[in-house]
Amino acid sequence: MCRYCYQQAKRTRGTCSCGHDGVLPGRIDGQPACRRCTGVTLNIDCTTCGAEDELYRGTQCWTCELAVLVDQLLINPTTGVMAAELGPVARALKSMKRSNSGVTWIRQPHVTTFLKDLAAAPTITHDQLDDLPGSDRTRTYIRGLLVEHDALPRRDELAVRYHHWSTGALERLSSDEHHDIVRLYIRWHIQRRMNQMETVPRGTFLRSKQTVTVTIDFLNWLHDHGLTLDQLRQEHLDAWLSDGPSTRRFVDRFIPWAIKSRLVDSDLTLARHRRGTSPKLSKPEQDAAVDRVVHTDELTVRDRAAAILVLVFGQHIEDVVELTWDDVAVTNDLVTITLGTTEFALPSPLDQPIRQLAAAPGNYLTAAHPNSTWVFRGNSPGQHIHGSSLRNRLKTIFSTRAARLGTLHELTKLAPVPIIADALGYHPTTIERHAIGSASVYAQYVAAKREHS
Template identity: 55%
Template structure:
């Protein structure tokens, strides 16, 4: 007896999945049936882009696993009856990871224009936050603050960054807490006194100083006495990795066999160059050069920085073994660290969580900047690493600012 292993649909010799079809042909059948309008048999023009992308996936099994999940099927059943799929239609559906992922696929494959992801997230978060205020007057004030201060700054920025999104949420949250605190003390905003502000600041964590952002707007809007003052939340008090701990952390991540290679690469850039995760994760292969004798990277500044052995090893491996390129999410990705959402790099929050077992991201970055100010004049460091001179100067003031050797020299001198 001869075993037939030829696909009944495409004729390819392959492992058969169902009905005599190979996995790729089965994926084609499932995609067609799920994305087509059951009444007309037609697929909306925008969904055709997803259909074609999934049919051409290198890893058909990943596509089948994803599209057969109940929540994914349910979502496409909501979409497929519409003649056109737009951002407005997606916005009208309940927020979910599946909605965001499908939107990302549509954008990545050119079916929809680019969308401001973090602005959308803020817009979805905002109504629930405002609703925490019981009194309509407080809700009116915070709504005006959001419209004329928070959203205006987002509009000026263009595409909202993750940092702006988190800062905006924190600013609004503290302002809401402040108004709630005043209401509990039976104090109207227009009657706010310096004594009230002093009591607010003394009675809670240092983050209460973030209310200064709201108070600044309230003064400009002539809602409160212009002479009132609140000590702003002070940055720069976070713990830093000292030089010894940094050295150990660098060695651990260079030598680790447990961490994924891209996590090691990210940790090295963080520990050696003190880059914010958001900027670091946005690296593209246009900014990283892999040559036989040298690896260079450009980190927001104007200069290419050399990564000598053993710092270069993770980047050589990443170049030779690209991640997340086998699915429809990243058909032509140029990200060094492509993420799980279509067309986007890895999320800083995700990476911070994954690295938490080996190092604290903020402490590592601040410690590195503290030590880097011992290497060269602040203006040079700022230019090379893409920081403002004022930022580097603050770190220089907090360090001994004595000359120290660069990481390459330390490794060159280490026993082999």
């Protein structure tokens, strides 16, 4: 027997035909069966907890080994007592369904060190966590565990990250005068808007970083050419825009604020990005993409479900990843999804990926998602998957932006603008633009109906 089959035999669990519930390492007539029925000799009895399970080493199972490791790392070495805040996290780690993954994760040197430092900390707070040595990735993951298990209060991590990032970004400015200007721009324009939001969306976080990055590059360019911001003229702005990548046009987010703040000439103008110029999938291309998504295994179940929402309903990736099981209903007869204000029924076979996700939502074998309602769970505790990573995976079959625009373009040929906008959660003006592009505005729809009545 090869190593793989040997491991699988030890990890096969279920109920034998004789009624025994536990590990089923043998087979009878092709069906898994217990040791007693098959005569298989295998040591799978843990002497610590008495359970029948795959053993980690000696006579101790993975679950008991994980429990020992958790206690070793989370008990304060000075007091010999675990902080009350860490109790729920410890219990969640010990009860992981895939305890071997927990042991593998916790035995990584950077995780072990971070958890030891956390256990020895005088208090368990966000500020204390920020001060602990270690990688940001490890810190973020463990912070997520602490938040999900109520050891720490929830906070807007993207807003905090932006504050730290922007503080460092200011150091890239060549001029002290420009440093003060950008600091005011960040504080009174960007962060003020963020403070008005319940939580900062990832898209806002990324756009805000891009805006400041482009602004800094622009002001450094002025400094290199011996110019201050109050000396900026149209020819300088045009020269900078024409002599670089297309991302320079995002300075149009800073210039209006500078004009309003009377830092530059109010006569400055920028060519705005023209809407309606982005490529869109044609109807045959959409049909081909749907066929590949539904009838092939090129994508995982999770990605197939997301792809259907983009291709069929024209949804933004950022809205797709924020879908929760409160928006989805799965019964034996029907699968429905609420988008905007409308509940849509998914016909077969489009409903199959959602059914499979409902049965096995993913990332449920660890302590990362104790009470998560996300349809598209991410690897980070309590978080959904990132839109950017999903977008990149779907790129192997179609561009999500082109697919979404193509879908909206086709839908406007079939129904009135207000109905589509209300149903799919779009602003009517957005759908109106697509309707104009497809030569099917609401007036034309009504005229056609009257003509045939």
